[in-house]
Amino acid sequence: MLPEILKIGSISISGYSFFYILGVLAYSLVFIFLGRRENLDIIESLNFIIFSVISAILGAKVYGVVFALLKNTTGNAFNIGFLWEEFKSGGVFYGGAIAGLVFSFFYLRKYFRGNEWKVADITVIGVALGHVLGRIGCFCAGCCYGKVTDLPWGVKFAFHSGKPHEYMNAFVHPTQIYEAVLNLLNFFILLLIWKKRKFTGQVFSLYLINYGIIRFFIEVFRND
Secondary structure, X not given: OOOOOEEEOOEEEOHHHHHHHHHXXXXXXXXXXXXXHOOOOHHHHHHHHHHHHHHHHHHHHHHHHHHHHHHOOOOOOOOHHHHHHHHHOOOOHHHHHHHHHHHHHHHHHHHOOOOHHHHHHHHHHHHHHHHHHHHHHHHHHOOOOEOEOXXXXXXXXXXXXXXXXXXXXXXXXXXXXXXXXXXXXXXXXHHHHHHHOOOOOHHHHHHHHHHHHHHHHHHHHEOO
8 A cells, every 4th residue: 555655745635546547647648649549639639638637536526425415314415515525536437438429429529520439449559558557546545445365465554544444354356456457458459459440439338338348247246
């Protein structure tokens, strides 16, 4: 775990934040590189990257707050402090995916008309790589952990969101690493298919199938 990976003056940067930022940069660089291969306008590409990232982050956080409200049974669900703590967390991936898709649908129709599926294809390749780094960040933070296990690669987490971890005395599946490895494999598969694709939209469709399978597998072992 890396609750703090870097400190600049009074500013502390956690391992989670560090890899989260790296994930965003990885997504952006993949999009720019592949976008140039597709002859996409660089300015519109940069605008799309910025606004898609913002919409995904907000979507993930809002989804996280809504999910926390639904699962909370302690009676303090509508406490402002409780909701703010949930909003400050990284959020939920599916919330970011939903918000990103909604944003992309309208943005691409207006600014990338005729190239919508080209953009969709290269976007998910970048998302797959960014997700690898994001899950490493989760490993650093102790969130998204797995069920208790006696397998030799089980891990112990001391902290979770700055507090003592719920399973600090038990070995659990490192589901964050499982998902990081599978997303990395997905990235290379998507990149290979993109180079040999038979129609635009093929890579995007394959991503939805692949990640659905990946997440189904991860949920078997995940506890958080």
